[in-house]
Every structure is written in C-alpha cells, then in structure tokens.
Amino acid sequence: MPIDAPYEPSPWEPVATQVEQYEATGGREGGVMQGAPCVILSTLGAKSGKQRKTPLIRVEKDGRYAVVASMGGAPQNPVWYHNLKAHPEVVALQDGETVVDATAREVTGDEKAEWWAVATEVWPGYDEYQAQTDRDIPVLVIEPKG
Numbered sequence: 001m002p003i004d005a006p007y008e009p010s011p012w013e014p015v016a017t018q019v020e021q022y023e024a025t026g027g028r029e030g031g032v033m034q035g036a037p038c039v040i041l042s043t044l045g046a047k048s049g050k051q052r053k054t055p056l057i058r059v060e061k062d063g064r065y066a067v068v069a070s071m072g073g074a075p076q077n078p079v080w081y082h083n084l085k086a087h088p089e090v091v092a093l094q095d096g097e098t099v100v101d102a103t104a105r106e107v108t109g110d111e112k113a114e115w116w117a118v119a120t121e122v123w124p125g126y127d128e129y130q131a132q133t134d135r136d137i138p139v140l141v142i143e144p145k146g
Contacts, residue, residue, distance in 0.1 A: 008050040019053045026097035036123050040094040046086035054080045059119045065142040066115040073129035093142050100144040107139050115139050
C-alpha cells in the first residue's frame with residue numbers, strides 16, 4: 001500500500017463495515033454494492049492527511065479502472081474526488097484479493113465518453129444521476145503504477 005498515513009475508517013458505519021469485510025475476505029464479503037461488484041479505493045485525505053477507503057462500483061477495462069464521482073446525483077462531488085485531485089499519485093485500489101498502487105487522472109472529452117459508456121454498462125444508474133444534477137459528474141481513471 002503506497003499510503004503511508006494512519007487509516008481513519010469512514011464515520012458512516014455501513015461504509016466502514018463494508019471496507020472491513022472486503023479487506024478481510026479479499027472481496028468475498030462486502031464485494032457487492034447495489035447489486036454490482038465493487039472495489040476499494042484508498043486515498044490520502046486532502047484535509048486530514050489520513051488514509052481513507054471507499055467502496056465504489058467496479059468499472060474495469062484492460063487493467064485500468066474508472067471511478068465515477070456521482071455521489072448518487074448529489075449537487076457536490078464526493079470527498080474522495082477531492083482527495084484524488086489533491087494527491088493523484090497516492091492511490092491504491094483493491095479488486096478482490098489484488099491490491100495495486102496506482103495514480104489517478106480525471107478524463108474529459110472523448111476519453112470521458114468512452115469510460116462513461118463502460119461505466120453505464122456496469123451501472124446504468126449513472127445516467128440517472130447525471131440527469132438529476134447540474135454538475136458534470138467527473139470520471140477519473142485509476143492506472144496501476146509500473
């Protein structure tokens with residue numbers, strides 16, 4: 001894990017419990033989110049400086065992943081988005097039992113459209129989330145280092 005900072009579990013108990021189960025079982029428990037497979041994204045807190053872990057829907061293509069900052073169509077971006085923007089080189093992603101050190105970058109234009117299509121194949125609800133918010137929902141690509 002590239003994040004050399006103390007881990008602070010989510011204050012929202014269901015998220016903290018899901019992360020704990022996922023990590024303890026390599027994704028065999030806690031590996032589904034709203035009926036779709038998920039991964040655990042680890043970031044460095046932009047304000048706290050602590051390691052944060054978030055279960056997100058698994059969107060993978062050719063060994064790279066996309067994370068969609070939908071927050072269910074809320075008017076603001078999720079906290080993990082700000083963490084990735086502040087520290088794009090301090091990222092880890094757990095997919096099942098595999099944990100990779102990674103970097104993050106926000107995608108735009110045609111590349112975003114391509115990843116959006118991949119994401120909505122996995123979770124069609126992303127289109128609904130975009131329709132219910134005025135913000136343009138960001139998509140970030142998580143690429144393993146090395």
